[in-house]
Amino acid sequence: MAGRPREFDRDKALEKARDAFWTRGYEGTSMADLVSALGIASARIYAAFGSKEDLFREAVGLYEANEGGFATRAFAGETTARRAIERMLREAVETYTQPGRPQGCMVVSAATNCAIENDRVQEWLAEHRRTRTLSIVERLNEAVRDGELRPDTNAAALGDYYATLMHGLSVQARDGVPKKRLHDLITVAMQALDARLAGVPEFQHHFAKQP
Amino acid sequence: MAGRPREFDRDKALEKARDAFWTRGYEGTSMADLVSALGIASARIYAAFGSKEDLFREAVGLYEANEGGFATRAFAGETTARRAIERMLREAVETYTQPGRPQGCMVVSAATNCAIENDRVQEWLAEHRRTRTLSIVERLNEAVRDGELRPDTNAAALGDYYATLMHGLSVQARDGVPKKRLHDLITVAMQALDARLAGVPEFQHHFAKQP
């Protein structure tokens, strides 16, 4: 063991790689781009991270453990589904529109138009999105079981609805739609959940589960 | 003028190019891919279409004139905003999930993670999305002026909301979410508009414009 110690900070390098991939995506970021972003020769990148694909996967992991962890954080930190969903959406918007930072969601935008040889990477991110959708549905199902939401609530449709909206938020943020407009549309979107809360009888006939 | 007549069908070739770009995106589709998809040598592609970028722009134009024209069609073909918005969303889902066809929206997914040298292409598609968002907002503003929607309706937020949802639908469709689930979440989303329709007094206090 031992040997010559690494001269650069691996964690700092990974952060720079995450930002590069977040901004330009997997294929949009070349090894030459990474060399100049990390400030180290390509051979050193390969020695430290394995391959471009390995580096990307590790960079996405870092993203999800921090900026991209709004869903996990919201579900862990809020006691009601109503507050968790809203917090998730509003934290997503904050993350997607941070000034001086890459815009949008790395998981949504980093690998959507890949060449056939990078299909595995694209599919890997798609699986992350599907898992996130599932976790939202599951939280809403829990809310129905808990009695927070009416028993006839279609939690699957409601969860798909919020997941779809969140993925759309990433597109809009990347297109430069200002933060305030995104927050305003979230306000509109929260009404679907409010209408399903137990104890709001006048809405019941309008928002009943589809047959 | 005149000269040797072209031996291949330019329109058919453009359709094949549109499908290739729709499936794999601008950068994900190489000239070699186009050569095999169109069945003609690269020099003939350049003679007929100029460059890869010119071909892509023409392919997007074809997409928008047909499959991707659901928004324009809905606004032209429906007399109420309520029906226009729903038709736009449901036709979008049909387009995004057509069996045996490229999934999702070409305008949303064909150029989201591009290298810096293709920024113009990426920005060009973003401009298309912003224009589409604007057209939705404008239709809702019209509905407020017409009295279809309550005068205190925040048409900008409502339009952003439906544009965001539509862009999210493309992500979900690409991820393989089945058509039925997408239609079900649209049903949830239509309630935001229903709640703003004139003549539904009991909703007024819940869906009032933000201060």
Added chain:
DNA sequence: CTAATTCTTTGTTGATCGATAAAGAATAAA
């Protein structure tokens, strides 16, 4: 010290990228 190990530097690999040059083939105008 020596030997083993790991990192850094430098230069380069073969493959693929988008794009085109050059020459031959097929048409219309004169």
Added chain:
DNA sequence: TTTATTCTTTATCGATCAACAAAGAATTAG
């Protein structure tokens, strides 16, 4: 027919792609 024009074929261009080989440099273990 001659000439001009346009398309097709073939072969390739220089640039860039991700990845690595080889040798030198710096450390620890023994």
